[in-house]
Amino acid sequence: MFRVGTHIQVGRLGYTHHGIYVGRNQVVHYSGFHEFGGKGSVSITTLSEFCDGQQAQEYPRARLLKGSAFLAEEIVCRAKSRLGEDSYNVFFNNCEHFANWCTHGDSYSAQTAGTVENNVRSGNYLQLGGLTLFDFISHFKGLFK
Template sequence: MPKNNAKSHQTAKRLKLKQGDHLVAQRVLYTHHGLYIDEGYVAEYSLDYGVHLILLDEFIADSKLRLRCHDQAKYSPQEAVERAKSRLGECSYNLLFSNCEHFVNWCIEGKEYSRQVDNIIGIFPPLAMASMVKELSDSAFDVIYNKKDLKDAINQAAASSNINPIIKTGEIIEDVSGINVLNELEQQTAALKQNIKKFKSKRKSEISDLKQDIKDLQNTLINVWQNDEQY
C-alpha cells in the first residue's frame, strides 16, 4: 500500500476526481491508464508491478492528465473500483492483450480492449481489414442470435473506429499527442460563435448610437430653423 498520500489526496480534490474515474496520463507518444480508487490512490496495471495501487501524483508524474468517459459503462463507479481491487497482485501484463487500458476498460465495461493497441495494429492494412471483418461479424451475430435490430447493428458498426477512418484518426491523434480533435473543434466553434455574438452586439450598439446622433442633429437643425423663423 502506498504511503504518505496527503499530497495526492489534495491533488485529487483540486482536480475534482471521483471514485471510479478513468484516468489517462499523456506520456511521450502514448497514454497510460488507471482507475481512480479514492483518497489519492490509483489502480494501475504496469509491466514491473502488475496490478497495484499507486499515489495519484506518482501516476501523473510530469504528464498531462485527462478523464475518459464511458457511454457503455456496465458497472457503477463503486463496482468498477471493487473489480480493480479484485485483481490486485495479478502479474500477467501483456502489451497487446492485457495492458493498462485493457485493465481499466474491463473494470468499467466488463470487456478488455485497448483502442490504443487496436488503432496502431489497424494502421497495417491486412490487420485493419481483419478488424473491420470482425466488427461486421459481431454485428451480424447480434442480429441473428441476440435479436438485435439490423439498423441499430449497422449504425453501431459504422460508429466504430474499426470502420470509421475519421474516428480512428481522431483517436490516434489523441493517444499520441493528447489533443482531442473533436473537443478542440467544439471549443473553437463555441468561441467563434461567442465572438460573432459580441461583434453583433457591438455593431448594434454602435448603430443605435449613430441613430441617436442623427436624431440629435435633426433636433438641433430644427431648433436653429425655428429660431431663424422667429427673427
C-alpha cells in the same frame, strides 16, 4: 479531482497510461514494464505518482466500449480484485485493457486494437479496408497466451 471509479489516463512518450481513480488520491493501474524490462503488476499508487508530472484526464473513449458502465463501487471492487496480478502483455492485457475491463467489463485497448476494430467501434465503416499488423495478430492472439 476525479470521481471515484473514473477511468483516467495520462500521456507518456508515445502512448497513454491508464488507471482507475479509487479515491483518497489513489489510482489502481497495471504498472506494465519497469526498468530493465521487468514486468510490473496491478498496483495501487498515489495520483501524483501515476501522473509522473503530467496532467491526467478522464478517458474520452468510454462511448466505444461494449456494455454499460458499472457503478463506481463495482468499478473500484473490480480494480482492487486484480491487485498483484502480473500477467501484463502490451498487446492483449495492458493498462488500457485493465481499466476498460474495470469500468465496462470490456477488455479493450484503442492503442493496440487494429484499424478494423477501432473503425467498427467508432462507426467508421468507410475505413474498414486498411488492415494493420495488430489486426493480423489479434486474429491469432489465442496462440500467444
